[in-house]
C-alpha cells in the first residue's frame with residue numbers, strides 16, 4: 603500500500619461536520635471577505651501565539667511582504683535571511699524592493715547560524731528574517747540581542763512552526779512581527795490559502811491592516827497605495843475550527859517523530875535534533891544521509907513518498923542570480939542540500955507506516 607507524504611483527507615475526515623457548518627454559515631451570511639469570522643480567528647490566534655494583535659491575510663508570502671512594507675523597508679535597504687528556506691522568504695524582500703543578504707545555517711538545527719550575523723550587518727541592514735524551519739524555532743536569543751544592539755527589526759518567518767516554542771514562548775511572538783502561512787499542508791492550514799502577521803505593536807498592526815486593504819481603513823479613503831491581501835471569511839471560520847485541534851495534531855506529529863527516532867536509531871541515517879529549550883512541532887521530519895538519492899529511490903520503489911526541502915538553496919536559484927552569489931558561498935547550506943530527505947509526516951501517520959518506512963530505510967542502508 604502506498605504511504606503518502608501528506609494526508610489532508612484523514613485530517614479533515616474527523617472534523618468534516620464542523621467544517622461544513624462553516625461553509626453553510628458563510629453562505630448564509632455572505633461574509634466572504636474579512637468579516638466577523640476572520641476577526642474572531644484573529645483574536646483567537648493572537649491569544650494562542652501570545653501577542654496582542656493578529657492581522658489575517660491571504661497568504662504567508664503576503665505576511666512577510668506586508669510586515670516589511672509596514673516597517674517602511676524598501677529600495678536600498680538590506681534584509682538578512684537564510685538561503686535554506688522556501689523562496690517566499692526572499693520573495694517578500696524583493697517584493698518591497700529591498701536586497702536579500704543570505705547567511706549560512708547551523709547544520710544541526712537547520713536554522714540561521716547567529717554567529718555569522720554580525721559580519722553580515724552593514725549600514726543598510728534594516729531587518730533580519732530568521733526562519734523557524736521544519737517546525738523548530740530559530741536560535742532567537744542571540745539573534746534578538748544582535749538585532750537590538752544595531753537597532754534592526756527582527757521579522758520571524760514562522761510559516762512552518764505553528765505552536766512551536768523556544769524557552770517556553772511560542773513561535774511568532776519573537777521580534778517585531780511573526781509571519782504565518784495557513785497553506786493547507788502547514789501544521790495549521792486553511793481549506794485554501796491563508797496567512798497572518800502576529801505582533802505586539804499596535805501601530806504596525808494598524809499599518810498592515812491598511813496595507814492589506816488598499817491602504818485604507820475607511821472605505822474609499824486611501825491613505826497610501828496598498829494592496830489587496832485580505833483573508834476570506836470561509837478561511838477565517840475554518841481556521842477557528844482547526845486551531846482547536848492544533849496542539850493535539852502537533853502532539854501526534856511529535857509522537858510520530860519519536861517513533862521514527864527510535865526505529866531509525868540503528869540505521870546509518872542522521873535523524874533530526876530537537877535543540878535544547880525548544881519544542882519542535884515537526885512540520886517536516888528531515889533525515890540526512892550521504893546516500894540520499896539511493897535511499898529516496900529505494901523508498902519510491904517501495905511506494906513510499908518522500909520530499910526534498912529544499913533541493914536548490916535560494917542563493918543558487920536562477921531567480922536570485924542577479925545578487926551575484928556563487929557555489930561555495932554558503933558551505934553548510936550547500937552541504938546539506940544533497941543529504942536531506944523529508945519522510946512522510948502528518949498527524950495521522952500510522953505506527954505500521956512508520957515501521958515499514960524504517961524497515962525499508964534500514965534495508966536500503968545495508969544494500970548501498
Ligand SMILES: *Cc1c(COP(=O)(O)O)cnc(C)c1O
Pocket residue numbers: 660661662663664687688690691733759761762782783784785796797
Ligand atoms: C509556506 C511558507 C511560506 C509562504 O507561505 P504561503 O502561504 O505559501 O505564501 C513562507 N515561508 C516558509 C518558510 C514557508 O514554509
